Amino acid sequence: MLGDPRKAITVTMVPIMVSYIFIQLNAFVDAFWCSGLGPDPSSAFLGMLPLLWIIRGIAIGVSLGASVSIARFLGKGEKEKANSIATQAIMLSLIISIIIIPVAFLFVEFVIQWVGLVRISEQCWAYAFPIILSTPMIMLNAVIEGILRAEGAAKKSMIVLVSNALICIVLDPIMVHVANLGIYGVSISTGISLLISTTIGLHWYARKKMYIKISFKNFRFKFDEVINILTVGVTKSSENILSSLMVSVHQAIVVNVIGNIASIAVYSLPWKFVKLATVFSHGAGTALMPICSAAIGAKDFNKVKIGFVYSLKLSIICTIIFAIISFLFADYFSIAFTYSESMKMYREDLVYGIRVYALLMPFIAVIKVASYIFYSLRKPEMSLCASLSRDVMAALLLLAIGSLHDVYWIFFSVEAVIAIFTLSIALSLLSKLKNKLLVTV
Secondary structure, three states: OOOOHHHHHHHHHHHHHHHHHHHHHHHHHHHHHHHHOOHHHHHHHHHHHHHHHHHHHHHHHHHHHHHHHHHHHHHHOOHHHHHHHHHHHHHHHHHHHHHHHHHHHHHHHHHHHHHOOHHHHHHHHHHHHHHHHOHHHHHHHHHHHHHHHHOOOHHHHHHHHHHHHHHHHHHHHHHHHHOOOOHHHHHHHHHHHHHHHHHHHHHHHHOOOOOOOOOOOOOOOOHHHHHHHHHHHHHHHHHHHHHHHHHHHHHHHHHHHHOOOOHHHHHHOOHHHHHHHHHHHHHHHHHHHHHHHHHHHOOOHHHHHHHHHHHHHHHHHHHHHHHHHHHHOHHHHHHHHOOOOOOHHHHHHHHHHHHHHHHHHHHHHHHHHHHHHHHHOOOHHHHHHHHHHHHHHHHHHHOOOOOHHHHHHHHHHHHHHHHHHHHHHHHHHHHHHHHHHHHHO
């Protein structure tokens, strides 16, 4: 963590990228099988995805909080403190998951009514029910992955994530078609894959094979360590919750203005390619965060700066290449979601959406990397502010849409504005950090 930041980022980001590619491929496969079931199951799946995103968002918040804190204490040479925070994070994730479950059941009914999915409510519940029951595994999976990443075990972190995705990809067709469970089978596959992959990660720590040692002997919650985790975790979780809720708001506006439940699928599916494009910025940003946290703990600003600039450049270049490919081959990519007879009528709109979203992909890369530096600098409120501003701007502009094509261009405009905003704030915060470290050295 304290060597050459460019080499450390490159070495760390590759397994993270591989993991994230499989995660996004899993999301594609889920959407692929649901699209094959028709517009209603596809819309039910996409309408309920904010539920999964909210739970995962809370899990990622705790994971990031633990990862940043552990890396910072390892950078200071305080290994016992890092061990204790890892243990606190696991127990905290279990407590939070118990709280989430009853709230999630209420949320599903709210979304069905709010977005206007009453006609397909049975299919919405078929997807949501197993996801809610899988909450403890979603939480533990993210936290274990974050702890592994914080101690530099990027390959093992990759194994946890990739095994989760691969098992789900294999189970999807079996559950959907062989077992004839339809959309219910998609979420069952998700639950099983989470259980298996989480068990793998827990096994490594139970066998004491890792640098970080987790022990529940004489365990009790330590207020200062929980606060360390939640300083980043609460803000990141809040950002993810608000962002996911705003997705439901966006869906409700689109359904009411366009007047068709299937419009949820048509405007949401092209975004899958944007999520895939974030593989590069997510990999670079996730690798950057513990490296910068460790460098800050060691009071080495030069490594922070080099790491940020390297991650940003690498993310933008790779994302532009992917964007060009998406734009040129949009006709072929759209077939994955419109191969069934009931979805073919939406192919032209999907192609248009993929091409517009290809243009905004580089802006997303800037936002992602800037957001990760905010967390490294323990300024998570900046990321929350940017995310909330983007969602509110989009919601207000969506009120004036006349067609799905307008929806695509609204998101392009909003992402461009927010990218400029987040990069400016990130550079300003780095300048302040430099002055602070110069004073304390």
